Amino acid sequence: MAHLLGGENLSISFGTRTVLDGVTVGLNEGDRVGIVGRNGDGKSTLMRLLSQRAEPDGGRVTKRRGVDVGYLDQGDVLDGDLDVGRAIVGDRSAHEWAADPRIREIMAGLVGDVDWRAEVRSLSGGQKRRVALAKLLIEPHDVIMLDEPTNHLDVEGVAWLARHLKTRWRANEGAFVVVTHDRWFLDEVCTSTWEVHDGIVEPFEGGYAAYVLARAERDRMAAVVEGKRQNLVKKELAWLRRGAPARTSKPKFRIDAANALIADVPEPRDAVALSKMATARLGKDVVDLEGVTLAYGDPGPPAAAPLFDNVTVRLAPGERVGVVGVNGAGKSTLLRLIAGEIAPTAGRVKRGKTVVPAVLSQDVRELDDVADLRVIEVIQREKQTFTVGSKELTAGQLVEQLGFTNQKQWTRVSELSGGERRRLQLLRLLVGEPNVLMLDEPTNDLDTDTLAAVEDVLDGWPGTLVVVSHDRYLLERVTDHQLALLGDGKVRALPGGVEQYLELREASLSGAGAPGTEDAGARASQTEGGVGAGLGSGSVSGGAAGGATGGATAAGSGKGSAAAAGASETEKRQARKELSRVERQLGKNAEQETKLHAQMADVADDYGRLAELNAQLQALLAEKEELELAWLEASEVLE
Incomplete structure (x- = not known):
């Protein structure tokens, strides 16, 4: 796997406190890294150094030529005076981004319910976070660094982001680094974990669950070593304290060795322990x-x-x-x-x-x-x-x-x-x-x-x-x-x-935008920020329809194979006619699909019209599935 970027002997201090001390880490293509650690231990600092948004006191950051790094800051960095559309796509023309299905999918997943014309300053914290994510994800970055991306996102938003990161690149392409407190998210998207503590970075294979198990084993082994060291410290202390007369005759190297051993006691990590407090009596009625x-x-x-x-x-x-x-x-x-x-x-x-x-x-x-x-x-x-x-x-x-x-x-x-x-x-x-x-x-x-x-x-x-x-x-x-x-x-x-909640949400979106439902396009266009809502509904319903059709295809194929074994010449003649008819219809279908894509690019700013066109596109795709099924059945009769 090709190397993308890395840090060598990175050190940085704030005031008298050293946050990172001689840290060396690297990112290769295909890396999916989660960074964990206590607040203030340097997780965000490490990511800012690797993205070259901050300079280390010592060491250096190297990056392969041409590698593009995208960075999501933990704070709000959007211009509050911009409207949502301009904050995400900038001055890019509408047809330039609306014709890209990848960008449309990101828009639908993150800002489908956000008013495209609203000022950024008027948005809630969760909406601002999703706008910032959309702005980052529509760009073709080689490396993505996300600092607390799940803050202010709801369960559905977190699930969408996890799916997107898992499918954004092929297995050995791209890389991302994420700092988050969301343990489910870490387990879902990360294949390795970096723990930042006491100025160092310790790597672990696997997501959060694997990291917890590995750390528990590491702490157990450390406890055994520490127990042996403590026993040795006690013996040395007892030897030093046997009395003033004896101390004068002890060799100096022995005293120096004992003092060095005592001085080597590591600083205890902060004990983060919440104790159960007394609770007022609670009656049967709450x-x-x-x-x-x-x-x-x-x-x-x-x-x-x-x-x-x-x-x-x-x-x-x-x-x-x-x-x-x-x-x-x-x-x-x-x-x-x-x-x-x-x-x-x-x-x-x-x-x-x-x-x-x-x-x-x-x-x-x-x-x-x-x-x-x-x-x-x-x-x-x-x-x-x-x-x-x-x-x-x-x-x-x-x-x-x-x-x-x-x-x-x-x-x-x-x-x-x-x-x-x-x-x-x-x-x-x-x-x-x-x-x-x-x-x-x-x-x-x-x-x-x-x-x-x-x-x-x-x-x-x-x-x-x-x-x-x-x-x-x-x-x-x-x-x-x-x-x-x-x-x-x-x-x-x-x-x-x-x-179950995610299934309910998917079902509600699928029902709202399924082809053939009454006024599906109108309902989508009435949704605030209709561009995302219409596309999102269509995308979900399309996936559901595709799954159902896939099952029908398998069943139909079996039926066609059975028919082929004893098909008469009359049946074969009818099959050839059906095959010719379906192929002509598929050609017309392809032309209509091309026209719809062009129309969607032309009316990218008319969100109501865009939602209607998207509903037509989904209906066309469903018809295409049925035609392909008919083509398979007819062709199998002729085999």
């Missing part, structure tokens, strides 16, 4: 949403569709529920209804008398009022001492268990990273001893080690838990069942989990 309807805007005609329409949801003591859904379907709003922050338009929300709710919001805005305080002061405002299990801890001891070292404890909240703010707010919620905990996208900005610690505490947390997340790994680990919001005002149970 929260019931009974016949709840919630609508925004003016109630008069024409009334907007309600966000929730006659919904009933009941939460039991100790129940653990995951919520998934499309963007804008009301996942965060559902949490606010349960928490009592908003009231429904109709119906009622019944809460138990002993319910003590706590909500972790997406943007951790609850910390804004304590931005000038230091980490330890935030916790001390809640309590001075805390009971964890059978132990009593001070505020300093408690925040240290969450990974805030003595130095970090005195950092102002305004200076914390996104992951550190989320950890602090989660601890702040837990020390308030809630019994109904609601987490809105809790995995954003957290590293995999912290996520594992969060999952450990949630596993043993005795209260009622409601989690809104696109992280399939988290949902399947800490919740017992899931609910789906599909944007139609209803809440659906998902006995089959996240896979």
Whole structure:
């Protein structure tokens, strides 16, 4: 496999802290690499160095001539004054990109529900992320580097991105590097893993699951070595401490050797451990949403569709529920209804008398009022001492268990990273001893080690838990069942989990754009940003139709083979006529398909017309499948 780019002896420091120390890594064609590590250990820094967006203090980055590197930054780098179309394709003419099926597929997968003419500044965080991804993916890069690409994406968006990366290149072509906290995504798309820690990079074969197993074995072996070393340290310390008279007669080299051994004790890695806090008693009644309807805007005609329409949801003591859904379907709003922050338009929300709710919001805005305080002061405002299990801890001891070292404890909240703010707010919620905990996208900005610690505490947390997340790994680990919001005002149970949700979404898209359904093109054109919606629906329905037709083809072939064995001259004559008719029709079909592609390129800015043409194209492709089946049957009669 050809070498694409690499770094040799890379070193970089920020202030007095060395982030990378003599790191050497390389990317070859076909590499699919996931980077993991704790927040602040240098994952994004390593990727910026490899993409030559930052200069190392030492070492060098080499790149094969002609290699094009695409980079998705973790932050928002789009120009807010541009509209969505210009932000993605720039000044490129419409026919130039609309005629490319690969670009149309990316548009449909990522920005199908985004208003093409809307200003970027008016978009939600998830929409901005998808626009940035579309802008990157439509270009033919040799290497793609993605920094937290799944942030703000819903489950469906993450699944689409995984499929795209797996099929973007052939097995031994291209390469990508991804930094993400999404363990399912890492397992799905990566064939190797780099762990960044303590200034070094350790490579592991396989995705996240393989990495966890390999690291566990590495840590076990390290523990054995460390146990032997500790025993040797104890012996040397005992020898040194036998008394002043004896010390004077000891050889100097022996004292130097013991001191060197003691000095070689490695710095302990931050213990990221969330401890189970005491929880307020929870009675038999928790929260019931009974016949709840919630609508925004003016109630008069024409009334907007309600966000929730006659919904009933009941939460039991100790129940653990995951919520998934499309963007804008009301996942965060559902949490606010349960928490009592908003009231429904109709119906009622019944809460138990002993319910003590706590909500972790997406943007951790609850910390804004304590931005000038230091980490330890935030916790001390809640309590001075805390009971964890059978132990009593001070505020300093408690925040240290969450990974805030003595130095970090005195950092102002305004200076914390996104992951550190989320950890602090989660601890702040837990020390308030809630019994109904609601987490809105809790995995954003957290590293995999912290996520594992969060999952450990949630596993043993005795209260009622409601989690809104696109992280399939988290949902399947800490919740017992899931609910789906599909944007139609209803809440659906998902006995089959996240896979069932994706099947429901695929079925709904297929039904909305299937050829032959009434007003399919009109419905697609009415969808906001109709270019993506129309193409997306058509693409999905086309795939479904193709699968069904494939089955029919196999059945038909068998029938034709049986007929061929004893076909009469009359049957053969009829078969030749049918073959001639089908071939003429296939020729006309091909001409119509060419014309439709040309028309779609000409009306790329007319999204309603584009959706109609796409519906016609899908119907034409379905007809082509039927003609090809008839051709096969006729030809087999003549064999």
